[in-house]
Amino acid sequence: MSVTSSIARTSKDIARTSKDSVRRLAWLYHPRTWKEKGILWSIGLALGTYVVAVVILGIWWSLEPDRFDIRASTQEVAEEIELPQSKRKNLPAGLTSTAAAIFVAKTLLEKPGGYLSNDRLPPGVYLDNIPNWEFGVLVQLRDFVRAMRNDFSRSQTQSIEDKDLQVADPQFNFDSEAWIVPSSEGQYRKGIKALLDYEKRLSDNNRADGQFFVRADNLSSYLEVVEKRLGDTVQRLASAVGHTQLNVNLAGEPRGRSAKPEPREIRVKTSWWKIDDVFYEARGTAWALGHFLRALRMDFEPILQNKNAEVSLEQVIRGLENSQETIWSPLILNGDGFGTLANHSLVMASYLAAANAAIIDLRDLLRQG
Structure with a gap:
């Protein structure tokens, strides 16, 4: 029997089996x-x-969304706000960063299954990995929009807040688990609309209305918030393996005091039931933050070049991207230290800790004259 006839017979058998199944x-x-x-x-x-x-x-x-292309998403938003072709080659400052915020928010609502954190019906009510991923993304989105409202859109501390960012900020800070009217999705869509309105005003010809200031101190202020968020996330990830640490809350302040007495040593350990929750929240944090920093890299390119800080920012982004590698295990493992089993939380903590260390170096460069 020839190979061709064998393949033909196999194809017929498969077709016959498919018909029988139907x-x-x-x-x-x-x-x-x-x-x-x-x-x-x-x-x-x-x-x-x-x-x-x-x-x-x-x-x-339960599948996590892929990374989207910053340039493509910016062009898509430019089409949505009907930005003239003459401005699309040399985009106004802040347009890319705002587009990244819009796309992160849209992904949160439009990924497979939609927004799941407030679901009350199966299968959403049974899932916990993606809702925790969503919360990590949402926290970063809130921080970024707050930075746009307080820093990027204002020239000085005494300047007036942008009217659209003044709307967007509280919308994204709405309860993440609300499902009865008003729902979380409804409020977040209002936030997206406010960002689109801000984007339109950034690109119009009215110089007195709608601004985004590319300054080293603005970027440094936002990175300070990111540094604290990542520090908290790394500590919670590292606590997957219980350990005792010394209390350094008042280190460097001899006359400092706290509201309540604190022990000299603290035992820190994440509950076994919360290991995967913290892990997926960290995944969402790194996913959203990676997009924001890639967008800021484009908007703040002149500043980064002047401070010779491009490589430092690239190092931060590289660490965040490494944390998004495919998880091949069906479960988030929590092996002890150097034991036989892997500890996914510690691997994630190592990537984010490296990114956080690079952020500290980056802020030092931005503060230099």
Whole structure:
């Protein structure tokens, strides 16, 4: 028998099997079959179908979104706000960063399954990895929009707040688990609309309305917030393996005091039930932050070049990207220290700690004259 005839026979067998499977499914779900088998059999089939559908949807909805292209997303937003072609080659300052915020927010709402943190029905109510990922993204989005409102859009501390960012900021700080009107999704969409309105005003010809100031102190102020967020995340990840640490809350301040007495040593350990929650929140944090920093790299290119800080920012972004590598284990493992099993939390903590150290170096460069 030739190879060609063998392949042809195999193809026919596959086609025949597929037809038989379709015929079998049609027989199972035909009303006549339900009538013949009885009510209990019909209920069992319906329940079985429901469970299979919920499991498949749950797996699909649990997939983390891919990284989007900053330049492509900026051009897409430029089309949405009808930016003239003459301005698309030399984009106004802040347009790329604002577009990144808009796309991060849209991804939060439009990924497979939509926004899941406030779901009250299966399979969303059973999922916890993606809702924790969403919260990590949301916290970074809140910080970024707050920085746009307080720093990037203002020339001085005494200047007036931007009217659209004044709307967007509280919208994204709305309760992340609200499902009855007003829902979280509804408030976040209002925030997206306010960012789009701000984007339009950035690109119009009215010089007195809608600004984004590319200054080293603005970028440094935002990075200070990022530094604290990452420091907290790294500590919670590292606490997956319980350890005792010395209390350094008042280090460097001999006359300092706290509201309540504190022990000299503190035992820190994340609950076994919270290991994967902290891990996926960190994944969402790194995913969103990577997009914001890539956008800021484009908007602040002249400042970074002048401070010779481009490599430092690239190091931060590289550490965040490394934390987004594919997870091949079906479970988030929590091996002890140098034990046999891996500890995914410590691996994630090492990437984010490296990124955080690079942020400290970057802020030092931005502060230099």
